[in-house]
Amino acid sequence: AQTVTQSQPEMSVQEAETVTLSCTYDTSESNYYLFWYKQPPSRQMILVIRQEAYKQQNATENRFSVNFQKAAKSFSLKISDSQLGDTAMYFCAFAPYPQGGSEKLVFGKGTKLTVNP
């Protein structure tokens, strides 16, 4: 069974600074997807960034980038130029490669990020 571990229950950062959220996972699969989801106080789950395991290049979406280390099973999220609107719970998630509807997301326990003015 796959597991996802987020070792930082809470973090804080000053506006405009950079912060990195950690995530490690365990799987015997060779091909899979990794995601970071953001859940602001509105509770809507918003996809921040995704990474396909077979791609060597780290994914980037504007101020958000990942450091994907497949051998180490590590998938950290870096937020640059933090903004007040980045305040939210961040969830790391794992999904196996599509196989007929069994692509459940396995979530970590989340990191609560607070961006301070």
Next chain:
Amino acid sequence: DTAVSQTPKYLVTQMGNDKSIKCEQNLGHDTMYWYKQDSKKFLKIMFSYNNKELIINETVPNRFSPKSPDKAHLNLHINSLELGDSAVYFCASSQFQGAENEQYFGPGTRLTVT
């Protein structure tokens, strides 16, 4: 346009009652899911349906019964509600064998059992 919608968004009810949560997606996806987020914010899969067929059924009490009348709808019916059922329930959808395997989430339904 709302991609994945859930009704109601808030549900307060007493122990022992039966309640339903409805989910609809207009993305043309063929796979839908129910997740439960507990009071500690932990999200866990409950069910998934692909083309109206049950694919994933995690260790969920029999009091929970999903129903998928068509690909665009996945409802969750809960019998004999218990205090421990209080949580936020999220519906999500994705496209089977979609290249990106992205799941789109609804806004969640906060269920409070008193």
